[in-house]
Amino acid sequence: MATGRGLVTRGSITVHHLPMANIGHVKAAAVEESNLQMFKVVGNGHDLEFTSAAHSHGLMQGMNDLRQEGQFTDITLHVRDSVFHGHRAVLASSSGYFHAMFTTDMKESKYEEITLNDVDPAIMQILLDYIYTAKIIITDGNVQDLLQVASLFQVFAVRDACAAYLQRQLHPSNCLGFQRFADNHGCTELADTAAEFSRIYLEEVSQNEEYLMLTKDALLEFINTDDISVKEEILYESIMRWVTHDVESRAKELPDLLPKVNFARVDTKYFEEKVMSHPLIEQLSSWQDAISMKGGPSRGKQLILLLSGKTGRPNLPTQFNHDVFSFNPETQEMTVLCRDPEREANSFYDSIATASKVGDDVVFIRANNTWLFNIKTLQWKKVAPSLRGTYRSETSSVEVGGYVYVLGGHSIEFNREVAFAERYNPQQNVWEVISPMIRAARGAAVASCNGKIFVMGGHTEVGNIADAQCYDPATNTWKLLAPVPIATSGGTAITLHNQVYLIGVKNPATSYDNPFPIYNHVFRYDVATDTWQQVASMLDGHRRCSVVIHNGKIHVLGGTRRDFMSGNMQWVTSVEVYDPNEDSWTPNGRVSQPLFCHCGMMFTVEDEESDEDIDEDHEIQAKKTKA
Secondary structure, three states: EEEEOOEEEEEEEEEOOHHHHHHHHHHHHHHHOOOOEEEEEEEOOOEEEEEEHHHHHHHHHHHHHHHHHOOOOEEEEEEEEEEEEEEEHHHHHHHHHHHHHHHHOOOOHHEEEEEOOOOOHHHHHHHHHHHHHHHOOOOOOOOOHHHHHHOOOOOHHHHHHHEEEHHHHOOOOHHHHHHHHHHHHOOOOHHHHHHHHHHHHHHHHHHHHHHOOHHHHHHHHHHOOOOOOOOOHHHHHHHHHHHHHOOHHHHHHHHHHHOOHHHHHHHHHHHHHOOOOOOHOOOOOHHHHHHOOOOOOOOEEEEEEEOOOOOOOOOOOHHHOOOEEEEEOOOOOOEEEEEOOOOOOOOOOOOOOEEEEEEEEEEEEHHHHHHHEEOOEEEEEEEEEEOOOOOOOEEEEEEEEOOEEOOOOOOOOEEEEOEEEEEEEOOOOOEEOOOOOOOEEEEOOEEEEEEEEEEEEEOOOOEEOOOOEEEEEEOOOEEEEOOOOOEOOOOEEEOOOHHHHHHHEEEOOOOOOOOOEEEEEEEEEEOOEEEEEEEEEOOOOOOOOOOEEEEEEEEEOOOOOEEEOOOEEEOOEEEEEEEEOEEEEEEEEEEOOEEOOOEEEEEEEEOOHHHHHHHHHHHHHHHHHHH
């Protein structure tokens, strides 16, 4: 063996060792070019592992060509009047149904021809094409049949893709049917989403035939008190609508249905005029006294927690918000609950905190310090600091599986954006480093969906970026997704019905009357198809805002925008609500304190506590904290 600088010769093979810096360049260039080839340093640091996704793609293309030419096929499928040829190895590796048929003692394992009953040949053709090409076109006309056949043959990727398609078609007139259909075929996400959708839009759902034809047991399951989040008046009316649809046989079910309504939350005038005076209620003499006491099940009251961020006092020591607020989306009332932890003397002043909810606790991270804030007790507890020993600002955080993931940000030490990522385990009070992001960024939007983390947009030394990145905790790996349609930073992301909404995207359209772009665009990312769709724009610009889900709708609170004429930053106090069913935004009050770069999350106050008790407890706790 002869060796020279950067060169090793083994027999007739000459291998050039690339410097480490060049390896990174080769990998980055290859990924950016086609995302089909990748080099990875292995072994002693001089060996390269080469991976080509193009190889598997070409292999399947070749197998499909052989299938269409009838070459080397060893199985024939008879589907009604149609005949399909294929390869046992391909079918068995792609379908659990065929795998069991060809690899067990089933008699069909020896057959060269198999007849399949009750399968539409057109659907079978689509499924076989997918098995050989990994491509499929789903339409309104084939989606349900395709889902059924994919479920039968255990081609779960197609089944789940069809379920994702149906999820986008949810409507008050079909959600109950979709839920039953999904349950029958093991589509858990579609079933859960349809159930959630139907309860959110109970008023509209209860006016459709699917709802009116429910059995009593199905209705009781549907209006389960743990899941219903609509007003009690709507719940009461939906019950009465079901009863009066077949009053002769259903009136006797009222004693079992009425306890599902919390009459204590029903408006007094409505209660007297619509409930107590209803002819069917008047006939229930045994129930008159019971419901006149306005009792009912406990459901709790949902409030929005707001903390961290900046206020409308730029360049002043008081520009950082230290208050923790609750905002009632029903009454638009905003209350100070307590104060955040005091800053340490050596903490970096201009660091913006990030927070994520885990159970009854909020993991609050500022600079490299971490606290747990208990929502019920309003108490703060300092815990283990993050592993990154330098201060970072504009990081993104999100909770997945009980862990809080902290991603990217701006490093004070390096004076630039970083791709560093770590996660915190509140149960064990420990941090651990995870794989870094593909693209370093600060001010990126982040959300979780189906157990994965989606990071969208952000800012780097070159300005706003459009990159969308996905992290899979199960494999500790990142991948690039379809880019955001408009490069943007300071947006906020949230998941609803297994789709990720990116809120506050830059609107680049300008005119003489509106020379500065505002941040009111909203884009929806479909996780199943890796595609973006623009939805209705917000009424106002909301950059660096907080976003929560309440009653199946997206609530946007505060943030900033640009003044139309001067270009100066303005603080937005408006609250807007997005209804995905109507694709429309409506105003919902204002926050009493201007806030941006702040965090928002939902929490529940138990019904047993009266509003007066809650306000009194919060007032006492606030005084203790200030003292």
